[in-house]
Amino acid sequence: MHRILLARPDDYEGWRDAARALALADVAPDAIGWNVEGEAGDLFGDGGNDAVPPPVRPAFSVPKRFLDLAETVLLHRDPERFALLYAMLLRLRDDPDRIDDEADPLRRRLDLLAKEVRRDIHKMRAFVRFREVDGRYVAWFEPVHHIVRANAGFFQRRFANMHWSILTPELSIHWDGAVLSEAPGAARGDGPAGDPVEALWKGYYASIFNPARLKTGAMLKEMPRRYWANMPETALIPELIAGARARETRMVERTMPGGNxxxxxxxxxxxxxxxxxxxxxxxxxxxxxxxxxxxxxxxxxxxxxxxxxxxxxxxxxxxxxxxxxxxxxxxxxxxxxxxxxxxxxxxxxxxxxxxxxxxxxxxxxxxxxxxxxxxxxxxxxxxxxxxxxxxxxxxxxxxxxxxxxxxxxxxxxxxxxxxxxxxxxxxxxxxxxxxxxxxxxxxxxxxxxxxx
Structure with a gap:
């Protein structure tokens, strides 16, 4: 068994380099153990990798679409993601056109993992809420997958003139207007409890809430309850939904047989x-x-x-x-x-x-x-x-x-x-x-x- 230890859960470069060397050496997928340093299942006491055998195949290239797919899939939390991508790499080594086979079960599974990662990236961009603390803006968020580093550039560009921090359980990122830095993960209690602006925001949110457009199922699909604790306006939703349902019930009763x-x-x-x-x-x-x-x-x-x-x-x-x-x-x-x-x-x-x-x-x-x-x-x-x-x-x-x-x-x-x-x-x-x-x-x- 060839043991490969990656530096981080989202270590795309480390996986790519190791996977290419293993593929050139014609190492089978089931002969590789992929692990992440510091995670449960890390069996490497010395923090090192096994030596990879010398190449037995000539150098090869794969479609850029696969590299883009791999960079996204590596952010998923599925522990099998490294092995699945390596198995696809071996297929593309011998037949690059396999990337276009949408009926292939392995390709479909990788596409699904990538879709879930992109969805989590979107949710972070949509549901992060900053609160002001001593002139700095701080937010707490709990991502499903390892997307914080990949998403940092978005917040850096969007809030370039702010000094902000995003705290998550595994990783925190900070921007001081010039340098983006990382820090260890935080606990929910480390995040801010609120600020004076929230009352104004809640009032605005309540005023634009339109019961005519309320579809609770669709809302929960796009904004699952797991994100509600991070957003001040979500505390208003149960009451707003109840009021909308009451008005809807009165209208339905009036249009039923015997109604007016x-x-x-x-x-x-x-x-x-x-x-x-x-x-x-x-x-x-x-x-x-x-x-x-x-x-x-x-x-x-x-x-x-x-x-x-x-x-x-x-x-x-x-x-x-x-x-x-x-x-x-x-x-x-x-x-x-x-x-x-x-x-x-x-x-x-x-x-x-x-x-x-x-x-x-x-x-x-x-x-x-x-x-x-x-x-x-x-x-x-x-x-x-x-x-x-x-x-x-x-x-x-x-x-x-x-x-x-x-x-x-x-x-x-x-x-x-x-x-x-x-x-x-x-x-x-x-x-x-x-x-x-x-x-x-x-x-x-x-x-x-x-x-x-």
Missing amino acids: ATNAWAALREEAAHCTRCGLFRCATQTVFGEGPVDADIMIVGEQPGDQEDLAGKPFVGPAGQLLDRAMAEAGLDRSRIYVTNAVKHFKFEPRGKRRIHAKPNAGEITACRWWIDQEKAIIRPSRIVLLGTTAIYSLIGKAQTLTSQRGRDLMLDGIRARATIHPSFLLRMPDKDRTEQAFTMFVEDLRAASR
Whole structure:
């Protein structure tokens, strides 16, 4: 048995040099004992390695992809990682193309180990919380794998102007603004208990917590409870979840058989009034929710509220709304029997002096507001939906589509028949009067077709 002792659990260079020498000597994987100095299982009393036999094979090279994979896998805590990588090295020595065989069980296992390491690296970057202690920022973190050295450069670059320390059970790293240094591991009690800024941070976190987006299972998958002790805001999560669940339960009860759809809609509207799912709420006057009978047969979805809608808190009351009313009247539609709403509930604009000029919402803002449209649709349960413009199409279909490709077609949205047409604001922007009248006539026909 050839005994190899590595200096550290993440000693990639030591493993690489030893593995290459052993491979040139044609030493079989099961004839090697890999150990780390100071770890349980270190049987080397003298701290030395066995001599490697002389080479019996010519020098060889392996794909860089394997070296990158090995550098990541070596950070895993699996004690078999050294032997697994050496076994793959021997395969690639004889057949470098084996690195591309994704069906190979050994390759799949190494890929899984690398994936778990990358996930742990991401978690450290996401969940480290610094607390100020005498002008220095200190954080406590418990990684799953040996990632602290590999991750140090990220924190050095991101917090280059801070003096900070990250304490972990096996290794601590310190940055003084110029030099990155290491120290032995620490205990949880060595980390700071808190600082005055945390109260402000908790208040901010509670204010942006949105129950409409709460998916506890997904949250725990991305932020397991093992990390909660390191973050001040996590102490608020149980209470915030309980409050969100209580509100959700009340809404569900109102929509169950025997419940009241009007009350369910009112509860939804109240929730939307406090929506902070995207940044548009910061500048808008208020949330502009949908309006109309909860048993409406037709639901019309526009883009977003305009200046007058933002001030009034009602959809389609400005120039575009007046044009929509006129078109609906000519199409034989009674607005009082139609539910009208928008894909985005807050007014997005650009200030021009005293005026607020409409700005088109982006994909992230549309996606953030999609939850409200889905709930409106579930409560109203229309048999037909009219989509006014590409933003409404994106919101309801879930991907960008041109109006030309969708107009005039029967679309099915969760079993509901839908039609796409222009937004009335498009007519207001047309400079040619004759073309505007033609476009208006086509708009009326689209509404009439949707009503049928």
